[in-house]
Structure formats: C-alpha cells, structure tokens
Amino acid sequence: MSADHRVLSNKEMWGTPKQFLAGQHLRNYTGALLNISLGKDIVCYFQFKVMYRIFRNLKASNLICEVAINKRREIDITESSFFRNSGWSLQICRCIDCYKVCLFAHCNATYIHKSLSEDKAGTSHSCSLGLYVNARQRTIRLVETTKNSLVGVFLNVDIAEDDMVAFGVYNPSRLDVTVTLDSGSDIKMGVLPK
Numbered sequence: 001m002s003a004d005h006r007v008l009s010n011k012e013m014w015g016t017p018k019q020f021l022a023g024q025h026l027r028n029y030t031g032a033l034l035n036i037s038l039g040k041d042i043v044c045y046f047q048f049k050v051m052y053r054i055f056r057n058l059k060a061s062n063l064i065c066e067v068a069i070n071k072r073r074e075i076d077i078t079e080s081s082f083f084r085n086s087g088w089s090l091q092i093c094r095c096i097d098c099y100k101v102c103l104f105a106h107c108n109a110t111y112i113h114k115s116l117s118e119d120k121a122g123t124s125h126s127c128s129l130g131l132y133v134n135a136r137q138r139t140i141r142l143v144e145t146t147k148n149s150l151v152g153v154f155l156n157v158d159i160a161e162d163d164m165v166a167f168g169v170y171n172p173s174r175l176d177v178t179v180t181l182d183s184g185s186d187i188k189m190g191v192l193p194k
C-alpha cells in the first residue's frame with residue numbers, strides 16, 4: 001500500500017501505512033477496503049488501473065487481483081471472495097479453460113468472461129476499469145475506461161447498508177501486481193472503517 005492510500009501492491013511498498021504492516025485492517029483477506037460504505041441509496045463511480053507482470057508461469061486458477069462488494073465479515077472469511085455466493089465480485093486470474101489470464105465477473109444471470117493476456121512468464125498487461133454502482137436501480141456497470149467501452153451490466157444486484165468495496169492482490173511468488181485508484185481524492189484504500 002502506498003503512503004497516500006492510492007496504490008495497492010502484492011509486495012510491501014515503501015511508506016506502507018502502519019496498520020497494513022501490522023495486519024490490523026483485515027484478518028484473512030489479502031487486500032484493502034475502500035473508505036466508502038455502500039447502502040440502498042448509493043450512486044457512486046470509481047475507477048482503477050490494474051498492472052501486472054508475470055515472472056513465473058501461472059498454473060491452475062492462480063489469482064492476480066479481484067474487486068469484491070460484500071459485507072466486511074464475508075469479504076474477510078478467506079484471502080479472496082472467489083467462491084462466495086453472496087455479493088458481487090470481479091476476478092482477474094488464470095483461466096483453466098483458455099490457458100490465459102481472463103477477467104471474470106458474475107452476479108445473478110450476468111456472467112462475464114474475457115481474455116486479457118497470456119499466462120506465461122514475461123507477460124505484462126495493464127487495463128483501466130471503472131465501476132458505476134447504482135443501488136437505487138440495483139445495477140453495477142463495468143466499463144473499460146481506456147477504450148470507453150461497456151464490459152457488462154449487472155442487474156438486480158442487492159447492495160446492503162453495510163456493504164463495502166475491497167481490492168485483493170495475490171501470488172507474489174509468481175507475479176507483480178498493482179491496483180491504482182484513479183478516482184476523486186475522496187475515495188481511498190485501506191482507511192480503517194468504523
């Protein structure tokens with residue numbers, strides 16, 4: 001985590017705030033929460049850039065990063081929310097069908113599966129994504145900001161009063177990954193929630 005709470009890395013960074021070094025922010029989840037609480041009436045947008053460099057071939061369904069919307073206790077059950085039935089999530093991971101790195105996002109009837117890059121050592125990739133969360137309409141829109149294109153719309157998403165947004169980063173022995181928040185300065189990562 002960078003000192004300004006804008007960059008999350010799967011490696012320790014210079015200036016990492018003390019609570020991260022002490023592991024006080026989350027018990028099991030390898031990531032950080034955003035400082036915004038969602039709720040039934042929330043309409044918000046945030047965007048982030050994902051950059052990764054693979055230095056050891058990925059295998060199985062090795063995770064690179066994820067974004068999860070769920071209750072804090074659900075997010076923090078394990079190091080990722082990949083197999084959680086509740087909430088909303090997006091994962092970038094090695095795909096066991098394509099043998100590539102793919103983006104997956106699913107909720108109710110909407111399922112997105114999109115190849116991003118190779119899964120071999122030497123591969124680098126970056127993408128800019130945006131999430132528009134509208135709890136009143138119960139929708140989440142995922143956009144690719146560099147291409148200004150809509151990746152998918154998730155309907156009938158239930159966003160509860162104490163839901164939070166989390167970013168997770170994984171597999172430091174195989175890859176370098178950073179997630180950089182690219183939204184207004186009022187949205188930060190890793191501020192301890194009340």
Ligand SMILES: [Zn+2]
Pocket residue numbers: 095096097098099100101102113114115
């Ligand atoms: Zn795939």
